[in-house]
Amino acid sequence: MKFPAEPFRIKVVEPIKTTTAEQRESLIKEAGYNIFLLPADSIYIDLLTDSGTSAMSDNQWAGLMVGDESYAGSKNYYHFESVVKEIFGYKHIIPTHQGRVAENLLFSTILKPEFVVPNNIHFDTTRANIEYHKAKALDCVIDEAMDTDLEHPFKGNIDIDKLRRIIIDQGPEKIPIIMITITNNSGGGQPVSMANIRQVSELARKYNIPLIFDACRFAENCYFIKEREEGYQNKSVKEIAAELFSYGDGCTMSAKKDGLVNIGGFLAVNDDGLARKITNMLILIEGFPTYGGLAGRDLEAISRGLIEVLDENYLRFRINQTRYLGEMLIQSGIPIIKPVGGHAVYINAKKFLPHIPQSEFPGQAIVVELYRRSGIRAVEIGSLMFAYKDAKTGHTVYPELELVRLAIPRRVYTSMHIQYVAEAVHQIYNERDNICGYKIEYEADFLRHFTARLRPINGNN
Ligand code: F0G
Numbered sequence: 001m002k003f004p005a006e007p008f009r010i011k012v013v014e015p016i017k018t019t020t021a022e023q024r025e026s027l028i029k030e031a032g033y034n035i036f037l038l039p040a041d042s043i044y045i046d047l048l049t050d051s052g053t054s055a056m057s058d059n060q061w062a063g064l065m066v067g068d069e070s071y072a073g074s075k076n077y078y079h080f081e082s083v084v085k086e087i088f089g090y091k092h093i094i095p096t097h098q099g100r101v102a103e104n105l106l107f108s109t110i111l112k113p114e115f116v117v118p119n120n121i122h123f124d125t126t127r128a129n130i131e132y133h134k135a136k137a138l139d140c141v142i143d144e145a146m147d148t149d150l151e152h153p154f155k156g157n158i159d160i161d162k163l164r165r166i167i168i169d170q171g172p173e174k175i176p177i178i179m180i181t182i183t184n185n186s187g188g189g190q191p192v193s194m195a196n197i198r199q200v201s202e203l204a205r206k207y208n209i210p211l212i213f214d215a216c217r218f219a220e221n222c223y224f225i226k227e228r229e230e231g232y233q234n235k236s237v238k239e240i241a242a243e244l245f246s247y248g249d250g251c252t253m254s255a256k257k258d259g260l261v262n263i264g265g266f267l268a269v270n271d272d273g274l275a276r277k278i279t280n281m282l283i284l285i286e287g288f289p290t291y292g293g294l295a296g297r298d299l300e301a302i303s304r305g306l307i308e309v310l311d312e313n314y315l316r317f318r319i320n321q322t323r324y325l326g327e328m329l330i331q332s333g334i335p336i337i338k339p340v341g342g343h344a345v346y347i348n349a350k351k352f353l354p355h356i357p358q359s360e361f362p363g364q365a366i367v368v369e370l371y372r373r374s375g376i377r378a379v380e381i382g383s384l385m386f387a388y389k390d391a392k393t394g395h396t397v398y399p400e401l402e403l404v405r406l407a408i409p410r411r412v413y414t415s416m417h418i419q420y421v422a423e424a425v426h427q428i429y430n431e432r433d434n435i436c437g438y439k440i441e442y443e444a445d446f447l448r449h450f451t452a453r454l455r456p457i458n459g460n461n
Contacts, residue, residue: 003324007313008411011058017041024372032453033368033438035377044375045417046409050343051216052098052256052263053409057308060260060301067297076299077290083303087238087310088215088245090268092275094282095292095299099216099254100125101285102267105278106212106252110176111135118166119179119214120158121145121186126179126214126252138166145187146400148337148348153228154193155339156184156221158200172207181214182221182244186381188403189217189322189341191224194232194244201247210249210271216257218244220342223315238310257343260305260410264298314411318342321418322408328422334429337403344407347425349382353432358383358398360437360457366404366428369435374424378406384440385449 019027019042031037040046046053068074077095084093096102103126111117113134119126120141130137140162145155158180167175180200184190204211222240226232232240245251250269255261269275279289286293294302308314319342326340335351349363356362363382370376382402390397406421428435442453 003320003415004313004317006411006414007311007317008057016044018044019375021372024375028368028372032441033364033456034449034452034454035367035371035379036450037453038371038377042375043371043377045413045421046377047344047406047421048377048379050257050407050409051254052261053412054256054260054262054305055409055411056260056262056301056305057411059308060304063300063304064297067295067300069296072288072290074290074296074299076296076303080299080303083306084266084268087241087306088251088268089242090245090250091270092268092272092279094267094269094275094278094289095294096265096267096282096286097263097293098256099214099252099265100129101293102252102254102265103129103214105267105281105285106177106269107133107135108281109274109277114174116166116170116175117177117179118158118163118175120156120181120184120192122179123181123185123214123216126181140166141184141187145184145190148188148335148346148351148401151339153191153224153339154196155190156182156187156192157196158192160196160199160203163200164203167203167207167209172209175207175209177210177212177249178204179212179214180248181216183217183224183342185217185343188337188346189220189343190337190339191221191228191342193229194225194240195229197244197247211247212269213245213248213251215245215251216254217342218251218253219258219309219315220319223312223319224342226312227319236310237312237315241310255302255305257410258306258309259302260309261298261301264294264302266292266302318410321415324415325406325408325418325422328419329425332422332426332429334425344405346381347378347404347406349380349402349404352404352429353435355433356435356437358387358402359396360439361454362437363402363404364438364454365435368438369428370404370424373428374420376406376421376424378404380449381405384452384454 111133115135121139122137127137142159222237255264326345335348337346353362363380386399436458438454
């Protein structure tokens with residue numbers, strides 16, 4: 001079967017409210033045409049993010065009941081530590097309440113102003129945590145990643161020549177770590193190959209620079225390696241993960257993705273001195289090292305989630321459910337990033353709405369239209385999120401890619417929901433000439449997309 005059916009059956013259901021077109025019209029207007037300002041219970045299918053939105057299994061829910069809420073030495077921490085060590089192979093496991101805290105702890109410990117951190121593409125919170133310390137976050141993904149139509153099996157790969165040039169130009173003493181984000185969220189959820197990881201690792205070791213993974217979607221990345229990279233077809237995803245992490249010195253992890261939980265994360269490192277410093281910071285900002293900002297029951301749910309995420313029946317379904325949506329859209333002629341990534345389908349808004357310039361937010365126009373027509377919430381990753389005014393010239397600089405992300409929560413929506421989404425996108429694509437652009441009425445000084453208020457530019461909307 002090309003697209004396998006759900007490898008689970010449904011034991012508990014959460015009703016979703018349906019709304020009328022009139023209700024949505026007034027809700028989106030009230031929200032200033034910003035989907036972040038909509039009440040979530042007015043949404044039929046929520047594809048805002050795959051983060052913290054997973055459905056937990058019966059086994060994970062059962063795990064909550066054996067939560068040991070002792071302040072120190074909770075048995076759930078020891079279980080969590082042993083599971084993480086077994087999968088990731090690192091020595092020190094530091095729990096945090098989500099991924100960005102792991103980043104914050106790491107960067108507050110290792111960064112000085114003018115330091116440089118290369119990555120394939122830094123996720124927003126990673127970049128922000130680096131820039132907060134007046135250091136530079138440099139992206140060195142392969143050029144192919146920017147060509148949305150190009151089919152390439154590992155578009156998340158790092159360009160080794162770019163990385164080498166950065167190390168030589170900046171000097172290795174200014175580079176405290178090299179990072180690789182698996183899968184590369186900001187570049188379309190694209191995987192990184194084992195061969196590329198091996199090459200980055202060799203270069204990092206040559207210059208004595210630790211290699212740290214941003215491991216949020218590690219299981220999805222490993223599944224792609226199994227599917228696409230020669231020599232891995234007969235290895236289990238768990239074995240692939242063990243090899244992959246052996247090339248690095250640690251990782252940051254948001255368990256809200258491949259941990260299959262609604263909250264949680266961790267930092268894992270081999271270096272004893274670094275672990276000690278970070279643990280001291282952890283006590284200051286998150287909590288005691290055996291809970292790190294989480295309840296004992298949360299740690300138990302993560303341990304069980306990390307085991308479940310390596311189940312290849314689950315991963316086959318997961319990757320193919322995302323692909324199913326992507327392929328339906330491709331068949332309708334809708335421009336998306338190819339090949340389809342692991343956790344989301346990304347629509348190319350510049351091609352979808354060529355009559356709307358980036359200054360009028362074509363990505364946001366698609367997002368608004370999807371909500372108003374079908375109650376679906378997607379998110380713009382384009383000029384509303386990233387355009388900025390150049391301090392010297394005063395001109396607005398627009399991002400190269402103008403995207404709309406349809407992120408698929410794990411184990412939450414059925415294939416019928418996915419078909420509904422494909423049909424809804426197809427419908428607005430057929431009527432795209434009637435869609436108009438938007439103008440900002442209010443924006444904050446930074447991270448404006450969360451709170452901005454907009455207004456349609458002409459009467460049709
Ligand atoms: N790294 C990557 C690659 C991410 O995608 C995210 C979160 C984080 C780090 C931060 O983790 O949210 O637990 O603090 N991505 C979410 C998203 C928010 O929608 O893509 P966090």
